[in-house]
Amino acid sequence: MTVVLMADTETGRVALYDEASGGGDPQNPNSARNAPLNSPLSHLDKIYFHSDFDYMEVSLLTTVVINHAGYPAASPPSFNGGGTAMGGNSGFSSNSGFAVGSHTANHLLATHGLGYIPRFKVAVNNQMLPPGFPVQSNAGGAVRAVSAYATTSQIRLREFGTAGSNAMAAQSSTYTVMVFGAQPSPSNNRLIDFNPSTGVLELGLGRWRSDRRYLQVVPGGSPFGLLMGRNVDLANGAARAVLPSGGFVDSVNPSLRLYLLGAGAGTPMQYNGSFTSAPSIQVQAP
């Protein structure tokens, strides 16, 4: 397969692509073999780069350590139902601490200052965060989940903790933040330009530059897992979150049991489904 780098000054396009079938003059931008240049949407699978497309250019790349505070264990939940008439009740008791949302916090991850809501990715432990990503759990069933969100000037992190039967320890986590700016405006009138003094190659009127970083799928390096589909399943009133790079975290302590007036073996409250994998790819911005 021939890889072609071609610019067409008539249409103002430049592209790097696999030749299409159909032959024709290799130096003619309008020949069948060069169709990806001027008909990129009909040859998306052949395109490596095209000046018509937008690229997820990293405008801000930073790592930040967040010191997540510890939080206490919870008491075993109970509920009186309608009340305790005649010494009984229509509620339940339990055997293990559990309290959803007993701990919340909010952290600044990065200031991007772009003045608009950008596309962004936040990664921890080589995995890009989906909403509610569990960053910490313990044997007592406590789970600390985080969600990253953007404002017009910042990338922030919401923390939502569920308490279990053991206190959640404090933890320092390192987050990698990537903010992708809007497609740049043209900075020159050249479709292909190389500056020998700086070594910078520019394509597409300067909107793509070799001295910038772009999100891509490429072998080697240090990629992050990025989810491409459903990663949460619910069963028995509980959730399981599958992580981008494999593995999963359940939202409820497997030892938690509910009893009506304390009788019986207790009903398990944990997730009891069979969901174990989610589609994902490995991406990076080298």
Next chain:
Amino acid sequence: MRGLSISSGKIEISDGSRVTFTTDGTLVNLLPASYDLNLSDIDFTYPDFIKSYAYYWSGEHTTSIKSEGCSTAITAVPQNWNNFSSPRVLGALPAVSGIDFLDILVYPRRTNTPSNWMGAAIPTPPQQNAWTDMGGGSSMIVEQALGMARSVTVQISGGNVVLLAQQSVADYPTGWWSTDPTENIAFTYGSNGRGLPVSGRDSKEALSAHWPGAYAFQRSGVGSTNPCATSDNTNYASNWRFDFRIAFGRRS
């Protein structure tokens, strides 16, 4: 090395020791912004749960002790619901062959207040009213409490971008005994069977000096005259509203 090189059957564009791009890999090619799917005020309602009730009754009718009591709770029966067989279609993929990448931002908020669950508002884990990254498609737990959870997923399916929703209620506690409402101590339940107690409904108690006589507080239908209420006064339907910003592209 800086610039463009061709060797070993690949093209590399480098910036010193960093390889900005290589034909061994693929940049994420996003379609022009005119192909983006930008949606505002997409409303979705999670249906109310299937419910029943738990009716606790106790009575004493010995010669010297006459007393009676009842307490009721609305219960949510064990259930799993989703819309996977008929998902909410947010929009079609652009008519461009080869799209295999999404970049999704979502702006979620709950627009009603479901009934309290076990005496407290149902927690909402996500940051509401803020733009959250959902990657190339992923899920978000939107509500979670002891014994219940709701989630939303956005992903590609069948040539469309779809919203998948799911909700689940746990099994009921153990410890039910004596479903005969005429026994001295009895639990009975509504027509939908046993469930997880989620909302207190009523409570009555009468000790010997005030005993109404002839077991007035038994469950309705067994000859009682003043049963505890069992009508459902809860509504756990939950309304969520989402904005989406979705870009399409290819990464392979």
